[in-house]
Amino acid sequence: MEQKEIFKVAEVQLSYRPHFKAQERPQISTSEQAYRVMLDSWDMNLISFIEQAKMILLNRNNRVLGIVNLSTGGGGSTVIDSRVLFSIALKATATSIILCHNHPSGNLKPSHEDLRLTEKIKQAGKILEIEIHDHLIISENGYLSMAEEAYM
Template sequence: MTMVLDRSVESAIARLLQIGGRGGDPQATARRLSDVYPTLRALSQASVHDLCQIEGMTKKKAEQLLAAFTIGIRYVEEPKVESPTIRSPQDAYELLRDELRLLNQEHFVCLYLNTKNQLIARKTLFVGGLNSSIVHPRDVFREALKLSAACFIALHNHPSGDATPSREDIEVSERLVEAGNIVGIACLDHVIIGEDHYVSMKQRGYMNG
């Protein structure tokens, strides 16, 4: 389908031209462009030289406008990559195992998921010694709310290679469950990653609150 340069498109072009340099009325220049190039396809196929024939256009503005088209075309042509679905602690472990298992500092990571358990984003929230005073639910759920996440899985590594839960790990898990019940965003699991294995705090019974 050919996209006609209507008022909304003209306004978007005018904003680009305004960024591209001072001088002239960008809205008027955008209107003159639409008179000569009535569709986005026609405008995108113009050369810098052609665009510079339009009153108010400069070489810099023309190059910036065509660069915006190039980005848009690449975006449309880019193959869609399906977000991974995380349905179990094993899925979460396999996603981050190679990245976390040999680190010499503890990294606390959250995998934020949508209602279909598809990954929205992964965030490293804390680095260093993990304890319940450092890992605050406020920071975890702030990101969840920002991302409109339905739920999340927390993970962290044990640099010792032994994934046995510590007292601090249990406390963090309990606090995340409690906060999730209040906010309405469930912490599905807290996975501890060792050198060649993992422990699910959910499966161990520490997250049944």
């Protein structure tokens, strides 16, 4: 191995090849719209089985740039790495995001950890100028918007 190669920094790569024009992408202005977009991307066979976390990447006009799977956990929890979350959002040039995870139990009330993580990500987003519009907790029967319920 060449000596210079050992010092080369590994980089997260994101391929950006839009298949649709910006005006053809869904625009999200309500939590209900975000919930519907998320449900379309969720594996409904797993929503009551394992906890998963995803995020919607948005442009300045709140048009969906994409939906990213952040993590898959067990029956009661999943881990979101904020460094990975923001590296993806920055690479996609997202100006805002909507977080989402499911509670397999069907209980839509946010846990202490849900609240702590949301606040941590919200504060980091301020520094990076990426707004966190909402954090949805979903189940197969409904959702809770942390923004609408004044949790954030």
